Amino acid sequence: MAGTRARSRAKGAPHPAGPAASPEQCREYLRQMRLIRYFEEKAGEAYSLGKVGGFCHLYIGQEAVAVGSMAALRADDYITTSYRDHGHALARGLSARSVMAELYGKAAGCSRGKGGSMHLFDASLGFLGGHGIVGGHIPLTAGMAFAAKYRKTDQVAVCYFGEAAVNIGSFHETLNMAALWKLPAIFVVENNGYGMGTALARASSLLDLAHRAYSYEMAEEVVDGQDVFAVRSAMDRAVERARVESLPTLLEMRTYRYVGHSMSDAAHGTYRTKDEVEEFRQRDPIKLLEAHMLEAGMMDEAGLKAVDEMITAEVEDAIVFAEESPDPAPGELWTDVLAGGQ
Ligand SMILES: Cc1ncc(C[n+]2csc(CCOP(=O)(O)OP(=O)(O)O)c2C)c(N)n1
Ligand SMILES: [Mg+2]
Numbered sequence: 001m002a003g004t005r006a007r008s009r010a011k012g013a014p015h016p017a018g019p020a021a022s023p024e025q026c027r028e029y030l031r032q033m034r035l036i037r038y039f040e041e042k043a044g045e046a047y048s049l050g051k052v053g054g055f056c057h058l059y060i061g062q063e064a065v066a067v068g069s070m071a072a073l074r075a076d077d078y079i080t081t082s083y084r085d086h087g088h089a090l091a092r093g094l095s096a097r098s099v100m101a102e103l104y105g106k107a108a109g110c111s112r113g114k115g116g117s118m119h120l121f122d123a124s125l126g127f128l129g130g131h132g133i134v135g136g137h138i139p140l141t142a143g144m145a146f147a148a149k150y151r152k153t154d155q156v157a158v159c160y161f162g163e164a165a166v167n168i169g170s171f172h173e174t175l176n177m178a179a180l181w182k183l184p185a186i187f188v189v190e191n192n193g194y195g196m197g198t199a200l201a202r203a204s205s206l207l208d209l210a211h212r213a214y215s216y217e218m219a220e221e222v223v224d225g226q227d228v229f230a231v232r233s234a235m236d237r238a239v240e241r242a243r244v245e246s247l248p249t250l251l252e253m254r255t256y257r258y259v260g261h262s263m264s265d266a267a268h269g270t271y272r273t274k275d276e277v278e279e280f281r282q283r284d285p286i287k288l289l290e291a292h293m294l295e296a297g298m299m300d301e302a303g304l305k306a307v308d309e310m311i312t313a314e315v316e317d318a319i320v321f322a323e324e325s326p327d328p329a330p331g332e333l334w335t336d337v338l339a340g341g342q
Helices: 004-011 023-048 063-070 086-092 096-103 138-151 163-167 169-180 209-216 228-245 274-281 285-295 301-324
Strands: 078-081 127-130 157-162 185-191 219-224 249-254
Touching (some): 023 063, 023 096, 023 285, 023 301, 063 086, 063 157, 063 185, 063 228, 063 249, 063 285, 086 096, 086 127, 096 301, 138 157, 138 185, 157 163, 163 169, 163 185, 163 209, 169 185, 169 209, 209 219, 209 249, 219 228, 228 249, 285 301
Parallel strands (some): 078 157, 185 249, 219 249
Protein backbone atom coordinates (compact mmCIF):
# COMPACT_ATOMS: atom_id res chain seq x y z
CA MET A 1 0.00 0.00 0.00
CA ALA A 2 1.13 3.52 -0.74
CA GLY A 3 3.46 4.88 1.90
CA THR A 4 3.29 1.76 4.03
CA ARG A 5 7.01 1.22 4.35
CA ALA A 6 7.72 4.79 5.28
CA ARG A 7 5.02 4.84 7.90
CA SER A 8 5.76 1.45 9.38
CA ARG A 9 7.54 2.83 12.42
CA ALA A 10 4.65 5.05 13.41
CA LYS A 11 2.60 1.84 13.69
CA GLY A 12 5.67 0.12 15.07
CA ALA A 13 6.48 -1.78 18.18
CA PRO A 14 4.84 -1.24 21.56
CA HIS A 15 6.10 1.56 23.75
CA PRO A 16 9.62 0.76 24.98
CA ALA A 17 9.84 0.30 28.71
CA GLY A 18 12.00 2.29 31.06
CA PRO A 19 12.78 5.59 29.31
CA ALA A 20 15.22 7.72 31.25
CA ALA A 21 12.87 10.56 32.16
CA SER A 22 12.01 11.74 35.64
CA PRO A 23 8.38 11.86 36.82
CA GLU A 24 8.55 15.68 36.63
CA GLN A 25 9.80 15.55 33.06
CA CYS A 26 7.06 13.08 32.12
CA ARG A 27 4.41 15.30 33.66
CA GLU A 28 5.73 18.25 31.70
CA TYR A 29 5.67 16.26 28.43
CA LEU A 30 2.11 15.23 29.18
CA ARG A 31 1.01 18.76 30.09
CA GLN A 32 2.43 20.15 26.86
CA MET A 33 1.04 17.41 24.63
CA ARG A 34 -2.42 17.67 26.15
CA LEU A 35 -2.28 21.46 25.91
CA ILE A 36 -1.47 21.23 22.20
CA ARG A 37 -4.18 18.61 21.58
CA TYR A 38 -6.92 20.59 23.31
CA PHE A 39 -5.74 23.90 21.87
CA GLU A 40 -5.97 22.38 18.39
CA GLU A 41 -9.43 20.96 18.99
CA LYS A 42 -10.67 24.38 20.11
CA ALA A 43 -8.85 26.17 17.29
CA GLY A 44 -10.60 23.84 14.83
CA GLU A 45 -13.95 24.68 16.42
CA ALA A 46 -13.26 28.42 16.30
CA TYR A 47 -12.32 28.08 12.63
CA SER A 48 -15.56 26.23 11.85
CA LEU A 49 -17.49 29.01 13.57
CA GLY A 50 -15.84 31.56 11.29
CA LYS A 51 -13.90 33.18 14.10
CA VAL A 52 -10.50 32.32 12.63
CA GLY A 53 -9.76 33.39 9.07
CA GLY A 54 -7.24 32.31 6.46
CA PHE A 55 -5.81 28.80 6.65
CA CYS A 56 -5.55 26.51 9.63
CA HIS A 57 -3.49 23.29 9.76
CA LEU A 58 -3.85 21.23 12.90
CA TYR A 59 -1.04 19.23 14.54
CA ILE A 60 -3.23 16.56 16.18
CA GLY A 61 -1.34 13.25 16.27
CA GLN A 62 2.15 14.73 15.92
CA GLU A 63 2.48 16.30 19.38
CA ALA A 64 5.33 14.10 20.60
CA VAL A 65 7.62 15.44 17.88
CA ALA A 66 7.44 19.10 18.90
CA VAL A 67 7.32 18.40 22.63
CA GLY A 68 10.11 15.80 22.79
CA SER A 69 12.46 17.71 20.52
CA MET A 70 11.97 21.20 21.96
CA ALA A 71 12.73 19.83 25.42
CA ALA A 72 16.31 19.24 24.26
CA LEU A 73 16.88 22.88 23.26
CA ARG A 74 18.30 25.88 25.02
CA ALA A 75 16.36 29.13 25.43
CA ASP A 76 18.59 30.96 22.93
CA ASP A 77 18.42 28.39 20.11
CA TYR A 78 16.66 29.20 16.84
CA ILE A 79 13.57 27.43 15.54
CA THR A 80 11.71 27.60 12.25
CA THR A 81 8.76 25.55 11.12
CA SER A 82 6.08 25.29 8.45
CA TYR A 83 2.44 26.41 8.41
CA ARG A 84 1.51 23.51 10.77
CA ASP A 85 3.03 25.54 13.55
CA HIS A 86 0.67 25.86 16.55
CA GLY A 87 2.15 22.85 18.33
CA HIS A 88 5.72 24.00 17.86
CA ALA A 89 4.87 27.48 19.15
CA LEU A 90 3.19 26.14 22.29
CA ALA A 91 5.99 23.63 22.94
CA ARG A 92 8.50 26.45 22.64
CA GLY A 93 6.67 28.39 25.33
CA LEU A 94 4.57 30.92 23.44
CA SER A 95 1.47 31.42 25.56
CA ALA A 96 -1.86 29.89 24.55
CA ARG A 97 -3.26 33.42 24.74
CA SER A 98 -0.77 34.90 22.28
CA VAL A 99 -1.18 32.02 19.80
CA MET A 100 -4.98 31.96 19.98
CA ALA A 101 -5.14 35.76 19.64
CA GLU A 102 -2.96 35.47 16.54
CA LEU A 103 -5.34 32.92 15.02
CA TYR A 104 -8.15 35.39 15.67
CA GLY A 105 -6.14 38.17 13.98
CA LYS A 106 -6.03 40.26 17.15
CA ALA A 107 -3.45 42.89 18.12
CA ALA A 108 -2.40 40.86 21.17
CA GLY A 109 -1.37 37.94 18.94
CA CYS A 110 2.27 36.91 18.82
CA SER A 111 2.57 38.43 15.32
CA ARG A 112 0.32 41.34 16.28
CA GLY A 113 -2.57 39.81 14.41
CA LYS A 114 -0.94 40.17 11.01
CA GLY A 115 0.48 36.70 10.54
CA GLY A 116 -2.39 34.38 11.41
CA SER A 117 -2.19 30.64 11.89
CA MET A 118 0.67 29.99 9.46
CA HIS A 119 2.95 32.81 10.57
CA LEU A 120 3.47 32.56 14.30
CA PHE A 121 6.62 34.36 15.46
CA ASP A 122 8.27 35.27 18.74
CA ALA A 123 11.83 36.46 18.27
CA SER A 124 12.33 36.71 22.04
CA LEU A 125 11.99 32.91 22.18
CA GLY A 126 14.04 32.32 19.02
CA PHE A 127 10.83 31.22 17.32
CA LEU A 128 11.28 32.54 13.80
CA GLY A 129 8.14 31.29 12.04
CA GLY A 130 5.65 29.82 10.89
CA HIS A 131 6.29 29.70 7.07
CA GLY A 132 3.68 29.05 4.39
CA ILE A 133 5.93 28.12 1.47
CA VAL A 134 6.79 24.42 1.52
CA GLY A 135 10.54 24.18 2.11
CA GLY A 136 10.96 27.97 2.04
CA HIS A 137 12.33 28.17 5.57
CA ILE A 138 14.95 25.43 5.17
CA PRO A 139 17.64 27.74 3.73
CA LEU A 140 16.72 30.42 6.28
CA THR A 141 17.57 27.99 9.06
CA ALA A 142 20.98 27.37 7.54
CA GLY A 143 21.49 31.14 7.67
CA MET A 144 20.66 31.15 11.37
CA ALA A 145 23.07 28.26 11.97
CA PHE A 146 25.72 30.10 10.02
CA ALA A 147 25.18 33.24 12.11
CA ALA A 148 25.57 31.21 15.31
CA LYS A 149 28.77 29.64 14.06
CA TYR A 150 30.18 32.94 12.80
CA ARG A 151 29.47 34.63 16.12
CA LYS A 152 30.71 31.58 18.08
CA THR A 153 27.62 31.54 20.28
CA ASP A 154 27.16 27.73 20.23
CA GLN A 155 23.48 28.19 19.49
CA VAL A 156 21.73 25.54 17.43
CA ALA A 157 19.21 26.16 14.63
CA VAL A 158 16.37 23.68 14.22
CA CYS A 159 14.11 23.41 11.19
CA TYR A 160 10.84 21.43 11.18
CA PHE A 161 9.16 20.55 7.90
CA GLY A 162 6.90 17.90 6.37
CA GLU A 163 8.05 15.00 4.24
CA ALA A 164 6.79 16.64 1.04
CA ALA A 165 9.54 19.25 1.46
CA VAL A 166 12.34 16.73 0.88
CA ASN A 167 11.70 16.90 -2.85
CA ILE A 168 12.08 20.66 -2.95
CA GLY A 169 15.35 21.91 -4.43
CA SER A 170 16.18 24.17 -1.50
CA PHE A 171 16.16 21.15 0.84
CA HIS A 172 19.04 19.59 -1.12
CA GLU A 173 20.94 22.85 -1.58
CA THR A 174 20.67 23.56 2.12
CA LEU A 175 21.71 20.09 3.27
CA ASN A 176 24.73 20.21 1.00
CA MET A 177 25.78 23.60 2.31
CA ALA A 178 25.08 22.71 5.94
CA ALA A 179 27.30 19.63 5.66
CA LEU A 180 30.00 21.37 3.65
CA TRP A 181 30.20 24.33 6.01
CA LYS A 182 29.67 22.21 9.12
CA LEU A 183 26.71 24.20 10.38
CA PRO A 184 25.06 23.59 13.79
CA ALA A 185 21.69 22.85 12.18
CA ILE A 186 19.12 20.13 12.85
CA PHE A 187 16.67 19.27 10.09
CA VAL A 188 13.58 17.55 11.47
CA VAL A 189 11.37 16.01 8.83
CA GLU A 190 7.96 15.16 10.24
CA ASN A 191 6.96 12.26 8.04
CA ASN A 192 3.21 11.97 8.52
CA GLY A 193 2.85 9.94 5.34
CA TYR A 194 0.98 12.54 3.27
CA GLY A 195 1.58 15.87 1.56
CA MET A 196 -1.99 17.16 1.41
CA GLY A 197 -3.74 14.14 -0.20
CA THR A 198 -0.64 12.58 -1.77
CA ALA A 199 0.87 9.54 -0.10
CA LEU A 200 4.64 9.61 0.20
CA ALA A 201 5.16 6.63 -2.13
CA ARG A 202 3.40 8.50 -4.95
CA ALA A 203 5.78 11.44 -4.69
CA SER A 204 9.14 10.13 -3.54
CA SER A 205 11.48 7.57 -5.11
CA LEU A 206 13.03 7.03 -1.68
CA LEU A 207 10.84 6.07 1.27
CA ASP A 208 13.48 6.04 4.00
CA LEU A 209 13.81 9.79 3.99
CA ALA A 210 16.61 9.93 6.52
CA HIS A 211 18.81 8.29 3.87
CA ARG A 212 18.75 11.51 1.90
CA ALA A 213 21.44 12.62 4.35
CA TYR A 214 23.85 10.04 2.86
CA SER A 215 24.21 12.20 -0.25
CA TYR A 216 25.69 14.91 1.91
CA GLU A 217 27.66 12.78 4.37
CA MET A 218 25.40 14.06 7.11
CA ALA A 219 24.40 12.20 10.25
CA GLU A 220 20.86 10.88 10.18
CA GLU A 221 18.41 8.97 12.29
CA VAL A 222 14.95 7.46 11.85
CA VAL A 223 12.85 8.05 14.94
CA ASP A 224 9.49 6.79 16.22
CA GLY A 225 7.75 10.16 16.30
CA GLN A 226 4.88 8.84 18.41
CA ASP A 227 7.22 8.09 21.29
CA VAL A 228 8.17 11.28 23.11
CA PHE A 229 11.14 9.56 24.77
CA ALA A 230 12.55 8.31 21.47
CA VAL A 231 12.15 11.80 20.03
CA ARG A 232 13.90 13.38 23.00
CA SER A 233 16.87 11.04 22.94
CA ALA A 234 17.42 11.36 19.18
CA MET A 235 17.21 15.12 19.54
CA ASP A 236 19.68 15.07 22.44
CA ARG A 237 22.19 13.35 20.16
CA ALA A 238 21.58 15.82 17.34
CA VAL A 239 21.86 18.83 19.66
CA GLU A 240 25.14 17.56 21.08
CA ARG A 241 26.48 17.01 17.57
CA ALA A 242 25.48 20.54 16.58
CA ARG A 243 26.53 22.36 19.74
CA VAL A 244 29.76 20.57 20.48
CA GLU A 245 31.01 19.43 17.06
CA SER A 246 29.23 22.04 14.91
CA LEU A 247 27.78 19.36 12.63
CA PRO A 248 24.28 19.06 11.13
CA THR A 249 21.83 16.15 11.44
CA LEU A 250 18.77 15.02 9.52
CA LEU A 251 16.13 13.43 11.78
CA GLU A 252 13.19 11.63 10.23
CA MET A 253 10.32 11.52 12.70
CA ARG A 254 7.75 8.93 11.68
CA THR A 255 4.39 10.20 12.72
CA TYR A 256 0.79 10.59 11.56
CA ARG A 257 -1.84 13.31 11.50
CA TYR A 258 -5.25 12.19 12.71
CA VAL A 259 -7.17 15.06 11.10
CA GLY A 260 -7.32 16.52 7.60
CA HIS A 261 -4.45 18.40 5.97
CA SER A 262 -6.21 21.69 6.74
CA MET A 263 -9.69 22.75 7.73
CA SER A 264 -10.76 22.44 4.09
CA ASP A 265 -10.62 18.64 3.88
CA ALA A 266 -12.73 16.11 5.72
CA ALA A 267 -11.57 14.58 8.97
CA HIS A 268 -9.77 11.70 7.31
CA GLY A 269 -9.93 12.73 3.64
CA THR A 270 -10.68 10.60 0.58
CA TYR A 271 -7.05 9.58 0.14
CA ARG A 272 -6.96 7.26 3.16
CA THR A 273 -9.41 5.02 4.91
CA LYS A 274 -11.02 5.42 8.31
CA ASP A 275 -9.45 2.10 9.22
CA GLU A 276 -5.98 3.42 8.48
CA VAL A 277 -6.53 6.44 10.74
CA GLU A 278 -7.93 4.16 13.41
CA GLU A 279 -4.90 1.90 13.17
CA PHE A 280 -2.54 4.80 13.75
CA ARG A 281 -4.69 6.07 16.59
CA GLN A 282 -3.70 2.94 18.44
CA ARG A 283 -0.31 4.58 18.89
CA ASP A 284 -1.58 7.99 19.92
CA PRO A 285 1.46 9.70 21.47
CA ILE A 286 -0.55 11.00 24.42
CA LYS A 287 -2.08 7.64 25.19
CA LEU A 288 1.35 6.00 25.01
CA LEU A 289 2.80 8.45 27.50
CA GLU A 290 -0.19 8.18 29.83
CA ALA A 291 0.01 4.40 29.75
CA HIS A 292 3.69 4.56 30.62
CA MET A 293 3.10 6.96 33.51
CA LEU A 294 0.24 4.91 34.93
CA GLU A 295 2.25 1.72 34.63
CA ALA A 296 5.32 3.26 36.26
CA GLY A 297 3.18 4.65 39.08
CA MET A 298 4.08 8.26 38.20
CA MET A 299 0.46 9.25 37.85
CA ASP A 300 -2.99 7.91 38.72
CA GLU A 301 -6.36 8.59 37.10
CA ALA A 302 -6.93 11.54 39.44
CA GLY A 303 -3.59 13.01 38.36
CA LEU A 304 -4.54 12.71 34.70
CA LYS A 305 -7.83 14.44 35.43
CA ALA A 306 -5.99 17.27 37.18
CA VAL A 307 -3.76 17.81 34.13
CA ASP A 308 -6.87 17.87 31.94
CA GLU A 309 -8.55 20.45 34.14
CA MET A 310 -5.45 22.63 34.13
CA ILE A 311 -5.04 22.69 30.35
CA THR A 312 -8.78 23.05 29.75
CA ALA A 313 -8.77 26.18 31.91
CA GLU A 314 -5.72 27.52 30.06
CA VAL A 315 -7.25 27.03 26.61
CA GLU A 316 -10.68 28.34 27.61
CA ASP A 317 -8.95 31.41 29.03
CA ALA A 318 -7.04 31.84 25.74
CA ILE A 319 -10.28 31.77 23.78
CA VAL A 320 -11.96 34.37 25.98
CA PHE A 321 -8.81 36.49 25.74
CA ALA A 322 -8.74 36.20 21.93
CA GLU A 323 -12.43 36.97 21.57
CA GLU A 324 -12.28 40.00 23.83
CA SER A 325 -9.01 41.43 22.48
CA PRO A 326 -9.15 44.38 20.09
CA ASP A 327 -8.34 44.17 16.40
CA PRO A 328 -5.08 45.80 15.29
CA ALA A 329 -5.60 49.57 14.99
CA PRO A 330 -6.04 50.82 11.40
CA GLY A 331 -2.91 52.94 11.88
CA GLU A 332 -0.92 49.72 12.29
CA LEU A 333 -1.66 48.61 8.74
CA TRP A 334 1.80 49.36 7.39
CA THR A 335 3.94 48.70 10.47
CA ASP A 336 6.01 45.50 10.67
CA VAL A 337 5.04 44.63 7.11
CA LEU A 338 8.15 45.64 5.20
CA ALA A 339 11.58 46.32 6.68
CA GLY A 340 11.91 50.07 6.88
CA GLY A 341 8.42 50.53 5.41
CA GLN A 342 5.76 52.83 6.74
C1 LIG B 1 6.25 25.73 -2.68
C2 LIG B 1 4.86 25.29 -2.31
N1 LIG B 1 4.22 24.41 -3.11
C3 LIG B 1 2.97 23.99 -2.80
C4 LIG B 1 2.34 24.48 -1.68
C5 LIG B 1 0.94 23.98 -1.31
N2 LIG B 1 1.04 23.08 -0.18
C6 LIG B 1 0.74 23.50 1.06
S1 LIG B 1 0.96 22.30 2.19
C7 LIG B 1 1.44 21.19 1.03
C8 LIG B 1 1.80 19.77 1.43
C9 LIG B 1 3.00 19.68 2.26
O1 LIG B 1 3.08 18.41 2.88
P1 LIG B 1 4.19 18.03 3.94
O2 LIG B 1 5.46 18.71 3.59
O3 LIG B 1 4.21 16.55 4.02
O4 LIG B 1 3.69 18.66 5.30
P2 LIG B 1 2.38 18.36 6.13
O5 LIG B 1 1.30 19.23 5.57
O6 LIG B 1 2.09 16.90 5.99
O7 LIG B 1 2.71 18.75 7.52
C10 LIG B 1 1.42 21.75 -0.22
C11 LIG B 1 1.77 21.04 -1.46
C12 LIG B 1 3.04 25.42 -0.88
N3 LIG B 1 2.50 25.93 0.22
N4 LIG B 1 4.30 25.79 -1.21
MG1 LIG C 1 3.27 15.31 5.35
